[in-house]
Amino acid sequence: MWELIQTYWVYFLVGQYPNGPLGGLALTVLLAALALLVSLPLGIALGLARVSPYRAIRWPVTAGVYLVRGVPLLMVIFWAYFFLPSLTGHKTDQFRTMLMALVVFDSVYLAEIVRAGIHGVPKGQVEAARSLGLGYLATMRLVVLPQGLRHMLPSLVNQFVATIKATSLGYIIGLTEVSFIAAQINTQVFTQSTAVYTLLALAYFVLCFGLSRFAYWLEQRTHTVRVSA
């Protein structure tokens, strides 16, 4: 296994990078971070729509959330990769396809996190803001969301972990993220599959375990802040 690391570690981490497109673990992290960043405002908008007092807004968004949560992510990727080109007439590259699928998926899951965050803010806060003369949107923006987002912080880090795990599905459309690179290394060395895939699992573990510990630490920290405030 040590020889394997010595030969392939650069390829594993960044793919063909300076001489070719970025890949490997770096692409995995970049894709997950970008997906979360793009879907965060969308998720907040959808989350607000889920708790909206207007049925015309609440119902279609709720239906959309159930639809996306009811199908596997792989299905969304397949639609984007195979079906979209026949509609638009030109093929989207793997990175953009994956980013699109992840944004659709993440924003729906974030919407539920935002909804829970909003529900976690005591009702008295809304009543107080409304009685001070703030409108619905101003109440949300100035009073509810700042508090809700703070409760959501640990869940957001967990969603980042989930997104990192989800990027592995890019493998199936040939995106050169870390699982795909591992499979390529596997075909090159070909008698050491166990070592290659153990390394892959270890790489994911270090990344995700570190992040989930960070989420746990954040949870402890925001908890004490909330209690003392």
Place this chain on the structure above:
Amino acid sequence: MLHFDLNLLRTGQYHDLLVSGLLLSLQLAGTTLVLALPLGAAIALLRLSPLRLLRSLGWLYVESIRNVPLLAHLLFWYFGAPELLPDALKEWLYARNIEAISAVVALTLYTAAYMAEDIRSGIRAVPWVQTEASRALGLGFLATMRLVVLPQALRVTIPPLLSQTLNLWKDTSVATVIGVAELMYQAAKVESASFRSAEAFAFATSAYLLVSLAITGLGAWYHHRYPVRTV
């Protein structure tokens, strides 16, 4: 505009492929559920054990499984693990449906880690005083568990277990990467054979969605029928 050919899905070889994929997906999910539930319960008990060593073992299992994507688990169990087996066992395995067996192993280990956490938090949600009270009434440890703790724990555990089953159902689609001929695999096969991506994916999407909504509905019904009691 595209033409949607419903007949393609009603009869013929493509119909047969898609239906056989759906059946295999359901089988995968069913087998995994039956295997993962007891394993999950055992791991939950490990994590609640009074012995530190057993607790750490349970913790190690859950953390090491949950922080690695299912895809990596599948690749490991399909390409990596059989390498380590003795030749006789390897031959026996390859004579059978090695793809499906690897998928069931990976899915079971993965799902059990999540179910263990649900079961553990369900048991922990029962206040400790309940145990103390029933012990004070003269019930033994097993009777306390069976008559007092578990009935209350199950009530709060079933909804998260159902949503875990929903995740399992969706996760079966990932088994396509190691060539298990389940629904997603057949949909892709029909797509590449007929170039009718809309029809193939519409079938798969509605099948996934219908089963998912059925599981969600079951959860909602349970929640309504057996609401969580607050002590």
